[in-house]
Amino acid sequence: MPDPIFADPRLAPLYDVFDDDRADLELYRAVAREVGARRVLDVGCGTGTLALLLAGDGLAVTGVDPAAASLDVARAKPGADRVTWLHGDATTLPPLAVDLVTMTGNVAQVFLEDADWSATLRGIRAALAPGGHLVLETRRPEARAWEAWAEGEAGSERDVPGTGRVVEEFAVTAVTLPLVSFRSVFRFPDGTEVPSASTLRFRTLAEVRASLAAAGLTVVDVRDAPDRPGLEHVVLARRGD
Numbered sequence: 001m002p003d004p005i006f007a008d009p010r011l012a013p014l015y016d017v018f019d020d021d022r023a024d025l026e027l028y029r030a031v032a033r034e035v036g037a038r039r040v041l042d043v044g045c046g047t048g049t050l051a052l053l054l055a056g057d058g059l060a061v062t063g064v065d066p067a068a069a070s071l072d073v074a075r076a077k078p079g080a081d082r083v084t085w086l087h088g089d090a091t092t093l094p095p096l097a098v099d100l101v102t103m104t105g106n107v108a109q110v111f112l113e114d115a116d117w118s119a120t121l122r123g124i125r126a127a128l129a130p131g132g133h134l135v136l137e138t139r140r141p142e143a144r145a146w147e148a149w150a151e152g153e154a155g156s157e158r159d160v161p162g163t164g165r166v167v168e169e170f171a172v173t174a175v176t177l178p179l180v181s182f183r184s185v186f187r188f189p190d191g192t193e194v195p196s197a198s199t200l201r202f203r204t205l206a207e208v209r210a211s212l213a214a215a216g217l218t219v220v221d222v223r224d225a226p227d228r229p230g231l232e233h234v235v236l237a238r239r240g241d
Contacts, residue, residue, distance in 0.1 A: 002067035003110075004196035006046060011186060011194055012069035014166060016047050017158045024137075024227045025050045027234060028102050029057060031135045037100035041127055043090050043120070044107035048074025048083065055082040062096065064088055090123035097129040103136035109200040112179060114211075121215035128239040134217055135236050141202040143231045146172050146180045155184070164189035178202045205233055212237050 005011050028050055032040060038059060042051045045063030047070050055061045056079060064086040065071055071085050086093070101124050111117035124134055139145050150172040157167040167187040174181040181199040188194070203211070209219050217237040225232035 002065070002070075003198045004194070005184065005198070006065070006067035006070045008194060008196070009069045009072070010188075010192075011196055012047065012067065012073050013163075014158075014160060014186060015070070016049065016073070017160050017166075018156065018168060022049055024225065025053060025104065027137075027226060028104060028135060029053060031102075031133075031236065032057070032059060032100055035100055035133045037098075037133070039096075039098040039100075039129075041093075041096060041098045041101045041124075043101055043103050043124065044105075044110070045074065045085075046070045046105075048077060048080065048085070050102060050104055051083045052077060052079050055079060062086060062098070064090065064093065090120045090127070093123060093127050096127040097132075098127055099129055099132050101128060101132070101134045103134070105137070106139075106200055108136040108138045108208075109202065110198075112199060112201050117211060118215060121211060121217065125216050125239055130239060130241045132239050133220075133236060134212075134238075135234065137225055137232050137234045138205075138208055139200075139202060139232050140230075141178065141204055145231060146175055146182075149182060173197070174199075205235075208233070208235060216240050 040054050040059050040061045042063045045051045045065045048063055051061045051063035062084040066089050068087055071087055075085055155168040155170040160166045169185045172182045178201050179199055183197045185193055185195045212219055218240045219237045221236040223234040225234050
């Protein structure tokens with residue numbers, strides 16, 4: 001089930017406002033050019049920011065996400081008619097043959113159980129054309145990102161169009177490696193408070209490599225995330241046939 005920040009109709013419109021710096025997505029546009037992709041599947045597309053950028057680059061893009069509220073936000077954006085939006089996940093896809101699958105942000109870490117992660121990777125492999133690629137990012141456990149999150153627990157606030165000033169209170173709630181949990185509470189101008197709790201799994205690079213191999217995906221490169229040097233692995237894998 002998607003977290004409330006993505007699935008709650010009151011919170012989904014806040015996502016782009018509170019996470020407005022998406023310089024991280026330039027990496028994925030560059031990878032699409034590097035592998036010569038013409039057809040792209042964005043798994044966990046959320047509010048559609050990357051999908052729309054890729055469509056603007058002239059690619060045929062499909063975005064899939066289990067959070068209907070986030071898809072509603074995506075469908076309302078300019079240019080949304082150039083993207084095929086699917087409500088579901090990588091295990092519920094129609095027949096596809098894409099050149100590239102993307103998993104941005106924390107998407108690869110929301111799968112807490114090995115069975116769910118494995119099923120997702122198998123679904124991705126099935127959606128790839130022979131020789132197609134998967135690119136994902138995952139936070140390095142040794143960088144201990146949750147410690148920096150805990151230091152900045154005061155949260156933030158933003159002016160949300162049509163809503164007013166919204167305040168977010170944030171806290172790390174549990175660290176039981178490889179799982180890290182955190183919680184946000186969003187306070188609206190009318191005094192309404194809406195919580196959203198999340199948990200991420202921090203897999204080692206060896207675990208990521210092994211899970212990809214088990215799904216028939218061969219790692220061809222591991223890179224640093226340009227916007228978060230030393231904190232994340234960017235993994236590029238290819239469908240093996």
